[in-house]
Amino acid sequence: MTTKSIQQPEPGFVHGLFLYLLVFTLWMLLVGNLDTAEMAAGVVVALIVTLASRPHLSILAGLIISPSALLPLLRYLGTFIVALVQANLDMARRVLSPSLPLQPAVVEVETKLKSSLGRLILANSITLTPGTLTVDVQDEVLLVHWVDAPPGSDRLSTTKAITSKFEQHLKGFVL
Amino acid sequence: MTLTLLEIVALGLLGAAVLLSLLRLILGPTAPDRVVAADTLAVITTSGLVILAALLGSPLYLDVALIYGTLAFVGVVAIARTIEGNG
Amino acid sequence: MRLIADLFLVVGAAFTLFGAIGLIRMPDVYNRIQAGTKAVTLGSLCLLIGIALLYPAWWSKLLVIGVLILITNPLGSSTIARALLKAGVKPWSKASVSQPGEADR
Numbered sequence: 001m002t003t004k005s006i007q008q009p010e011p012g013f014v015h016g017l018f019l020y021l022l023v024f025t026l027w028m029l030l031v032g033n034l035d036t037a038e039m040a041a042g043v044v045v046a047l048i049v050t051l052a053s054r055p056h057l058s059i060l061a062g063l064i065i066s067p068s069a070l071l072p073l074l075r076y077l078g079t080f081i082v083a084l085v086q087a088n089l090d091m092a093r094r095v096l097s098p099s100l101p102l103q104p105a106v107v108e109v110e111t112k113l114k115s116s117l118g119r120l121i122l123a124n125s126i127t128l129t130p131g132t133l134t135v136d137v138q139d140e141v142l143l144v145h146w147v148d149a150p151p152g153s154d155r156l157s158t159t160k161a162i163t164s165k166f167e168q169h170l171k172g173f174v175l
Numbered sequence: 176m177t178l179t180l181l182e183i184v185a186l187g188l189l190g191a192a193v194l195l196s197l198l199r200l201i202l203g204p205t206a207p208d209r210v211v212a213a214d215t216l217a218v219i220t221t222s223g224l225v226i227l228a229a230l231l232g233s234p235l236y237l238d239v240a241l242i243y244g245t246l247a248f249v250g251v252v253a254i255a256r257t258i259e260g261n262g
Numbered sequence: 263m264r265l266i267a268d269l270f271l272v273v274g275a276a277f278t279l280f281g282a283i284g285l286i287r288m289p290d291v292y293n294r295i296q297a298g299t300k301a302v303t304l305g306s307l308c309l310l311i312g313i314a315l316l317y318p319a320w321w322s323k324l325l326v327i328g329v330l331i332l333i334t335n336p337l338g339s340s341t342i343a344r345a346l347l348k349a350g351v352k353p354w355s356k357a358s359v360s361q362p363g364e365a366d367r
Binding site: 026028029030032084085087088091092094095096100102104105106120123124127128131132133134135136143145147 | 277280281283284287288289290292293295296297299300301303304305320322323325326333336337339340343344347353354
């Protein structure tokens with residue numbers, strides 16, 4: 001994914017803390033039990049990993065860390081799971097129908113998300129939603145391969161059809 | 176563990192999926208087609224390793240699946256970079 | 263419990279198979295990526311849920327594997343698609359479809 005020419009906000013202390021907790025949680029999930037010794041090791045390992053990855057912490061800077069971000073996150077996850085299941089039923093229908101109904105085209109969609117993390121999550125979501133595959137991200141324009149593009153659609157209508165349902169929730173927890 | 180009928184059906188479907196992906200890998204016709212087939216096979220293999228862990232009742236294979244999935248992703252990105260460079 | 267787990271396994275395997283069928287039937291690389299990625303991602307997640315119901319003690323590691331697949335699979339597919347576009351592989355299209363992406367480039 002291209003990240004150049006994106007105005008990147010500076011990561012704060014909370015982002016470091018967030019990364020630390022994330023690494024620690026991953027450690028505990030991999031260990032799979034609540035031994036005191038394992039936990040102590042996790043505290044140390046997570047600290048080392050967090051410090052070692054400080055140069056790359058700016059990736060997380062787009063994250064809004066506040067209690068008010070929780071609800072949009074849950075809404076986003078709900079929308080995402082529904083879209084994922086829809087995408088698969090849609091794809092199964094296309095693949096299994098003898099006539100193979102396809103009308104593929106590469107279209108452009110716009111995003112208002114500023115951070116590279118936000119665009120990354122949006123691009124991944126688009127790839128897993130019905131009939132669309134993110135091909136490239138060029139600043140605020142995403143190139144999307146659409147299996148069933150309506151003829152004569154312009155950038156506004158495709159943006160509305162593809163990104164808006166994710167973006168309205170995404171902007172609640174990433175910049 | 177003894178398998179139920181549904182589990183045997185699931186294994187059969189998964190086996191058919193692997194065979195079809197292999198067919199695409201062999202048929203090609205272009206290198207990118209093979210890359211896509213290999214990518215798909217890698218993900219199927221990851222979940223296949225998890226199923227192997229369940230069949231053998233040994234959680235050790237879960238770690239194998241985890242490492243395999245990570246390495247497959249790195250491999251796919253490396254191949255994609257190569258294609259990009261040649262273009 | 264075992265029945266629910268088995269249903270998840272069968273559904274997961276079926277979606278994976280649909281993805282593989284798509285891989286064979288689709289007319290060009292981009293459509294094949296689409297079919298492969300979506301179906302196999304959800305298929306794998308269903309399989310993982312099924313296994314988690316059979317072996318509840320393994321939930322933590324299965325969760326990590328599931329999140330790993332959920333993040334890396336679409337990312338890998340997008341990376342391949344981008345590389346193909348940059349290498350100049352043209353998407354297949356029916357003659358009647360205009361391509362707005364190409365027009366203003």
